[in-house]
Amino acid sequence: MPIKGLTDRGLALPEIGQIRKGAKKDPSANRPGADLTYFRVEFAEGEEKAAAQFAQVYGQKPNAIRVILPFNEIERMWDAWKEAYTAGRMVARSDGEYVSYMLDNKGEIVVHNWLDKNGNKMPHPQDNVAGYDYKNNPVKFKNTGRLKVIVPDLSRAAYLTVMTTSTHDIGNISDQLGAFKELNHGQLAGIPFILRRRAKLVSMPKPDGTRVRVRKFLISIEVDPEWAKAKFGELNALALPDFDGKLLTSGEDIQDVETEYDEDDEIVSEAEQPETVNQDTGEAEQSIEIIQVLGDWAVNEAAKHWNTEPSDAAKSIAKKWHGKMDKREFLELLHTS
Amino acid sequence: MESFDLVYASETVNKYVCSACWGDLETVRDPRDVTKYFVLCRKCKDETRGYVTKFYANRRRGESESEKLEAVKLLQSIGVLEKPAPKSIEQLKNELGF
Numbered sequence: 001m002p003i004k005g006l007t008d009r010g011l012a013l014p015e016i017g018q019i020r021k022g023a024k025k026d027p028s029a030n031r032p033g034a035d036l037t038y039f040r041v042e043f044a045e046g047e048e049k050a051a052a053q054f055a056q057v058y059g060q061k062p063n064a065i066r067v068i069l070p071f072n073e074i075e076r077m078w079d080a081w082k083e084a085y086t087a088g089r090m091v092a093r094s095d096g097e098y099v100s101y102m103l104d105n106k107g108e109i110v111v112h113n114w115l116d117k118n119g120n121k122m123p124h125p126q127d128n129v130a131g132y133d134y135k136n137n138p139v140k141f142k143n144t145g146r147l148k149v150i151v152p153d154l155s156r157a158a159y160l161t162v163m164t165t166s167t168h169d170i171g172n173i174s175d176q177l178g179a180f181k182e183l184n185h186g187q188l189a190g191i192p193f194i195l196r197r198r199a200k201l202v203s204m205p206k207p208d209g210t211r212v213r214v215r216k217f218l219i220s221i222e223v224d225p226e227w228a229k230a231k232f233g234e235l236n237a238l239a240l241p242d243f244d245g246k247l248l249t250s251g252e253d254i255q256d257v258e259t260e261y262d263e264d265d266e267i268v269s270e271a272e273q274p275e276t277v278n279q280d281t282g283e284a285e286q287s288i289e290i291i292q293v294l295g296d297w298a299v300n301e302a303a304k305h306w307n308t309e310p311s312d313a314a315k316s317i318a319k320k321w322h323g324k325m326d327k328r329e330f331l332e333l334l335h336t337s
Numbered sequence: 338m339e340s341f342d343l344v345y346a347s348e349t350v351n352k353y354v355c356s357a358c359w360g361d362l363e364t365v366r367d368p369r370d371v372t373k374y375f376v377l378c379r380k381c382k383d384e385t386r387g388y389v390t391k392f393y394a395n396r397r398r399g400e401s402e403s404e405k406l407e408a409v410k411l412l413q414s415i416g417v418l419e420k421p422a423p424k425s426i427e428q429l430k431n432e433l434g435f
Contacts, residue, residue: 003357004357004358004381004384005355005357005358005359005360005378005380005381006357006358008358008359008360008380009358009359009394009397009398010359010398011397011398011401012398012401012402012404012405013401013404013405013408014401068411068415068417070404070407070408070411071404071407076404085387087339087341088338088339088356088376088385088386088387088388089349089353089356089387089388089389089390090389106345107345107348107349107352134339150408150412150417152412152415152417155417155418157405157408157409157412157418159408189407189411190411190414190415
């Protein structure tokens with residue numbers, strides 16, 4: 001369904017659509033739509049031609065989109081804030097350290113341009129609560145990231161906004177944009193990038209307080225390999241962030257990332273965890289547990305299996321395997337060794 | 338969509354515009370509670386999703402002019418948009434009113 005009104009704003013460089021990560025919110029269920037493995041691209045009402053052109057190139061479920069960034073200044077196209085919304089409007093915005101804008105519950109501005117009425121900076125609230133709504137429910141800050149991108153395949157001076165509320169995405173995008181800017185001597189505008197969904201393992205808390213690693217499809221911005229080779233040469237291109245040397249592949253590249261709790265990821269019971277279901281096939285997947293092959297658990301397990309001292313087991317492991325691996329894979333290797 | 342008391346609803350109409358189309362807002366009485374009012378976009382009506390300040394909308398409109406100039410120049414330089422054919426001296430003179 002198209003987005004109403006988006007192109008009626010009177011903008012010279014109009015926003016013609018939005019690129020989202022999740023399924024549409026179910027109005028009957030008070031929770032965000034399920035995380036998808038591909039991008040959900042919604043075009044504005046009246047942009048049917050652009051939507052058709054996009055679908056012709058990328059299909060309905062793209063997990064990689066060619067984009068260019070319109071400016072060299074990151075802050076002009078990438079907004080990453082903690083924002084709080086109630087009664088249909090933003091009531092507070094913060095960078096996580098200080099509040100830049102805040103309304104009280106009567107709609108009066110209490111912080112503007114980083115300063116309160118007394119001219120002081122207001123630190124970000126420790127409890128993450130921006131205020132209280134009409135029903136006296138706390139209104140919390142949430143991470144919000146918006147990236148303006150131009151899709152060159154549309155041949156238009158118009159942009160789409162990539163939306164995310166994931167802490168991991170916001171960190172990734174900020175780091176990647178910063179790195180590319182540094183590598184390319186301050187220039188970002190016009191570089192052909194590939195916006196991709198990449199599977200990564202993310203650590204999340206379970207309701208019982210323990211943590212589990214789950215697969216999340218995060219946003220990754222990668223420089224177009226062909227452009228990188230031409231610009232930096234084959235060897236240097238391989239050193240670029242997240243460059244994998246392939247063009248528009250499936251994006252299935254599981255990496256183990258150490259991350260903190262993503263406050264936007266809802267804590268759901270294990271049975272409900274969307275990551276346990278492959279969203280393409282609909283089949284249940286077992287969660288992946290990553291272990292250090294020289295960690296206590298692995299060494300003790302190997303010592304038990306080989307009937308040796310843990311120190312000897314550690315030496316034997318070090319000769320065979322390195323780093324981290326899936327626990328099940330480790331057990332299989334152990335039993336076949 | 339939430340309904341507000343008259344003061345809050347009027348303040349919203351005065352200071353905000355529709356978050357989707359940035360069009361003007363209006364108050365509509367809440368049929369369930371005569372003391373409350375919905376604040377709806379004149380264009381989007383029942384599909385109003387939220388509000389942004391008039392200040393923000395005006396600032397973005399201003400910024401957008403220079404953004405377009407930059408974006409068009411960029412897209413022309415990398416071949417996404419065609420460069421306009423150079424104008425003849427006669428055309429330039431005409432445009433300048435000579």
